[in-house]
Amino acid sequence: MLSYRHAFHAGNHADVLKHYVLTRLLDYLNQKDKPYWYIDTHAGAGCYQLDIGYAAKNAEYLNGIGRLWHRQDLPEGLAAYVDLVKALNPDGQMRLYPGSPLVALPLLRAEDRLRLFELHPTDFPLLEQNMARAGRRAKVAKGDAFAGLKALLPPPPRRALTLIDPPYEDKQDYQRVVDSLDDALVRFATGVYAVWYPILQRAESRQLPQMLKQLPVKSWMHVSLTVQSPSADGFGMHGSGLFILNPPWLLHLELQDTLPYLCDALALDAGASFQLEQMAG
Numbered sequence: 001m002l003s004y005r006h007a008f009h010a011g012n013h014a015d016v017l018k019h020y021v022l023t024r025l026l027d028y029l030n031q032k033d034k035p036y037w038y039i040d041t042h043a044g045a046g047c048y049q050l051d052i053g054y055a056a057k058n059a060e061y062l063n064g065i066g067r068l069w070h071r072q073d074l075p076e077g078l079a080a081y082v083d084l085v086k087a088l089n090p091d092g093q094m095r096l097y098p099g100s101p102l103v104a105l106p107l108l109r110a111e112d113r114l115r116l117f118e119l120h121p122t123d124f125p126l127l128e129q130n131m132a133r134a135g136r137r138a139k140v141a142k143g144d145a146f147a148g149l150k151a152l153l154p155p156p157p158r159r160a161l162t163l164i165d166p167p168y169e170d171k172q173d174y175q176r177v178v179d180s181l182d183d184a185l186v187r188f189a190t191g192v193y194a195v196w197y198p199i200l201q202r203a204e205s206r207q208l209p210q211m212l213k214q215l216p217v218k219s220w221m222h223v224s225l226t227v228q229s230p231s232a233d234g235f236g237m238h239g240s241g242l243f244i245l246n247p248p249w250l251l252h253l254e255l256q257d258t259l260p261y262l263c264d265a266l267a268l269d270a271g272a273s274f275q276l277e278q279m280a281g
Contacts, residue, residue: 010048011061011085011097013227013266014240016068018165018196019103020081020262021223021242021255025161025192026107027080028248035111036159039152041145042166043116044099045123046130047088051095061097063227067265069094075258100163101127105134114138115152117145146180154188165196174204178211181245185216192246199239201230212243218281221247223255225263229271238271252278 009015029036048054050061068074068082084106088096101116108114114137118124124142131138141148149162164180166173177195184193197208209222226239244251259274266272 007045007048007054008058009060010055010099011050011066011094012064013060013225014064014196014198014237015097016064016081016266017223017225017240017262018242019098019100020078020258021244021251022100022103022163022194023081023084023107024077024251024254025194025244025248026104027077028251029159029161029192030107030109032159034159035109035113035157036161037113037115037152037155037157038104038108039115039149039155039160039162040100040104041117041149041162041164043101043118043127043140044120045118045126046099046101047126048097048099049095050097051093055097061094063266063268065097066094071265075261077254078258078262099130100165101131101138105131105138108137110137112137115155116140117143117148119144146176149180149184150187153184153191155191158190160188161192161194163194163196168198168205171204174208174211177208178215181212181215185245189217190246192248193244195243195245197241197243198237199224199226199241200237201234209241209243212245213279215245217245219247219249219279220245221252221278222275223259224275225259225266226274227266227272228268241275247278249280252276
């Protein structure tokens with residue numbers, strides 16, 4: 001299924017949670033001198049126009065990054081994420097929003113590498129264009145990331161952060177995520193893996209975190225954020241979550257401080273809430 005276009009949702013509340021946490025994970029990896037790989041299984045187009053085209057139709061970014069754009073009281077880590085987005089918009093107007101690869105690129109060091117997958121026939125050439133600035137540091141592959149990931153693990157530097165965030169339009173993606181991670185942990189047990197998922201009124205969405213908790217890993221962290229009550233008709237995404245295998249141990253402490261602020265800033269009604277849980281090895 002290749003109908004999904006992330007451009008419709010660029011910069012929304014789910015992107016804020018995902019990309020804020022991504023910046024923190026990369027920051028922690030940067031605290032050691034040894035190089036690492038950033039692997040993105042569903043990289044999208046890399047960058048999105050907010051004021052025209054798909055993103056402008058529903059303008060979901062206004063209730064996402066737009067809620068943080070002018071805040072002067074942002075917690076330090078959240079401020080660093082917002083500053084990264086603002087760097088793409090030097091005139092101060094929200095016109096461009098980075099996809100995960102362009103969130104990661106400015107944080108990676110010269111010796112670090114990017115390995116990106118995208119299957120959509122329209123988004124793939126856009127991704128290639130947007131990642132041209134990375135030069136030889138980035139390799140972009142058009143193909144099924146669930147299959148391609150096997151060939152990359154373990155990476156030569158024996159350090160990597162892998163972001164897995166399929167669109168989940170196909171219900172089989174939920175099981176494919178679990179199976180892919182099960183295999184990845186055999187090949188590269190010490191890697192950091194971050195799984196993004198939508199919070200929907202769908203059984204597969206509710207069951208995914210519980211399935212991930214059963215994987216053979218010593219430590220994990222689960223963070224979720226809902227911005228409103230579920231819709232009466234049962235449709236639509238009212239929140240999102242990230243499940244992280246082998247997380248840096250200080251991240252939990254930071255999120256304990258930041259999540260209440262983020263939940264309050266992005267809340268659309270009284271149904272907004274957050275959850276943070278972990279198993280420490």
